[in-house]
Amino acid sequence: MRLTALLAMAARVKVPPDYRYGTSRPWTVGAQRMNPPGKKRRKVFVEPIQPEDWSLFKGDTVEVLAGKDSGKQGKISQVIRARNWVILEGLNTHYRYIGKSGEYRGTYIASESPLLVREVALVDPSDRKPTQVEWRFTEEGERVRVSLRSGRILPKPVVQRRDGIVPEQWKDGPKDTSPDDALEKTYSASLKTFEEEIAGATGVVETRAGRRTFWY
Amino acid sequence: MLGMMYCSKMAATSAGRALSLCRQFQKSLSISTALPLQHTNVLTSCKAQLSTFRPKFCLLHINNVGTSLAQQCRALHTSQWRRGLEEFFDETPNWGEPTVKSGAPWTAKQLRTKSSEDLHKLWYVLLKEKNMLLTVEQEAKRQRVQMPSPERLKKIERSMKRLDTIVQERENALRLLQTGQERARPGTWRKDFLGRTFWYRFKEYPIPWYLNRRYKRKRFFTPIFVDSFIRLRIESHLHRKILKKKADLENKRKLQEQFSKLSART
Numbered sequence: 001m002r003l004t005a006l007l008a009m010a011a012r013v014k015v016p017p018d019y020r021y022g023t024s025r026p027w028t029v030g031a032q033r034m035n036p037p038g039k040k041r042r043k044v045f046v047e048p049i050q051p052e053d054w055s056l057f058k059g060d061t062v063e064v065l066a067g068k069d070s071g072k073q074g075k076i077s078q079v080i081r082a083r084n085w086v087i088l089e090g091l092n093t094h095y096r097y098i099g100k101s102g103e104y105r106g107t108y109i110a111s112e113s114p115l116l117v118r119e120v121a122l123v124d125p126s127d128r129k130p131t132q133v134e135w136r137f138t139e140e141g142e143r144v145r146v147s148l149r150s151g152r153i154l155p156k157p158v159v160q161r162r163d164g165i166v167p168e169q170w171k172d173g174p175k176d177t178s179p180d181d182a183l184e185k186t187y188s189a190s191l192k193t194f195e196e197e198i199a200g201a202t203g204v205v206e207t208r209a210g211r212r213t214f215w216y
Numbered sequence: 217m218l219g220m221m222y223c224s225k226m227a228a229t230s231a232g233r234a235l236s237l238c239r240q241f242q243k244s245l246s247i248s249t250a251l252p253l254q255h256t257n258v259l260t261s262c263k264a265q266l267s268t269f270r271p272k273f274c275l276l277h278i279n280n281v282g283t284s285l286a287q288q289c290r291a292l293h294t295s296q297w298r299r300g301l302e303e304f305f306d307e308t309p310n311w312g313e314p315t316v317k318s319g320a321p322w323t324a325k326q327l328r329t330k331s332s333e334d335l336h337k338l339w340y341v342l343l344k345e346k347n348m349l350l351t352v353e354q355e356a357k358r359q360r361v362q363m364p365s366p367e368r369l370k371k372i373e374r375s376m377k378r379l380d381t382i383v384q385e386r387e388n389a390l391r392l393l394q395t396g397q398e399r400a401r402p403g404t405w406r407k408d409f410l411g412r413t414f415w416y417r418f419k420e421y422p423i424p425w426y427l428n429r430r431y432k433r434k435r436f437f438t439p440i441f442v443d444s445f446i447r448l449r450i451e452s453h454l455h456r457k458i459l460k461k462k463a464d465l466e467n468k469r470k471l472q473e474q475f476s477k478l479s480a481r482t
Contacts (some may be wrong), residue, residue, distance in 0.1 A: 047475045118478070163367070174307070175345070176319035186331040193390060194383050197332040215402050215418040216425045 020044055021082035023114060045117070047082055055122065055133045056086055059157030062120040063130040067092055073123055077112075087116035123193050126152050303344060304351045316364050321371035323379045326384075339379055348371045411438040411446040 013027040020041050024031040035041075056062065056076060063073045074088035093110040100106035121130035124147045131147040138144055145154040160166075172178060190197065198208065202211060310316050327335065349369045356363040391397055403417040416436070425431050438446070 009328055045471055045474050047478075048471065061373070144388075173317050175317065182322075182326050185329040186334050187329050188331065189388065191394075193387060194332050194335075195320045198336050201333045211422065213422060214424050216431070 018043060021080060023078075023080065023085075023087070044083070046082070049117070050086060052135065054081070055135065056117055056120070057157055057159075059159045060154075061123045061125075062086070062088065062119055063123050064088070064091060064115065065130065067115065068118040073128075080114060083114070085118045086117060086120055087112050087114050088120075122147070122154060124150055124152060125154070126150050228257065304348055306352055307347060310364070313364055314362075316368065318365060318368045318371060322375040322378060324382060327379055327382045332383075335379055335383065342372055342376050342379070346376070406436045407438050409435050409438060409442070411442050411449075 015026050018040065019026070020035060022031055022034055024034070026032075026035075056079060058079055060076050061073055062076060064070050069091045070084050072091055074091040076086050077089045078087040079085070080087070090110070090112065092113045092115055093111055095108060095110055097106035097108055122133050123129065124131045124143070126147075127150065129149075131146045131149045134148055135143055136146045138153070145156075146152070147154060192200065198204075243336075302371055305311075306316070311402065327338075330338070346369070349372065353363045353366070353369065386401065401417055403415055406416040407413055421431075434445060
């Protein structure tokens, strides 16, 4: 096997088909403690929601319909598709200690618990009440979420990129290609192969005839 | 840098010929600095002559004492770039920084609009950048510190992969048009000694198959005594298929039970 393929395999985390997904990512230490390789847990049934019907995104404002904090509105901070979970900022919390070492009991913090997608509802920005949402197409052909009660379009929330880059404020570095150069079209279709075109451009003339080879 | 090969032995008869060739080559090199594009033309014509004569390679004329070795080596460059080993390292302002800014990788859509020459040049630019980043990574491992902005390597690798995909796409299209062959590498369906059918990809050999002893030792047929085991394998495959179908139906039933109950409640 190719060395690069082997290294890539080692880097990727292999997850069994009956893996129980939790709030930590599978490659973290916490997740490995919860799901060590030989452990088999009771199967959790996750409602099958098609990818095109999914309407909750990170940064959306939703209202909680069931649970401890029902009636409260919050922003989604994390979405876990494998379990149909959403984690809201500061809602549905329980308290625990972290950073415990030796005799020190650690810091007492509020940690959020995940909520199922059926237990939350998107909030209509016009009247700030929870609504049911459907995917529809606009006049231009754009696929958008539409509130069923008022008909208002719910725009997808703009989330800041993880690397902190704002595309509008980007300035090219010395090694970056300018947008004009990157989008410039230099391709012209021809019946020459890649190698023939390069040879033609650099003036390489191959006069040697290769020795006879056999393919089997 | 191109390897330097000196005339080690100059036999009496070929000395004059070799010297004249070297002098021709020197002349071509002196023209080259003025006209970089034509350089390669002259280089290849000289190379062709050299190959027909088969002398000991003489790319440098060592009788020229006035110029230093480095200067003579510099004259051998086939491009206009004149930098040395410093290309393996990042720019000096970036040394010691915890993060280095880098732009987005090349997308397949952008690369499809580029000509073959542009793609060829871009490949080598990306390759050199990749070598530089790998050096930085190795040095960081040696110093036991974090590599600054490791996402740069991923971006380069993705760009190179996409470039390769585009070149393959174009090659595939041309081959399909001109020959109708779907695959670049020939192959065929064969049975191995266990009765399994697999796609055997051909290899390139210098000798025909009936002279290749190692190839003749390979068996692409199934002996008769394996038939009973093939039958068992088919049985087990069918059994697993039925079990999987049953498991899927059971799963579907349980899901419907759970989630129809839920929807009934709400």
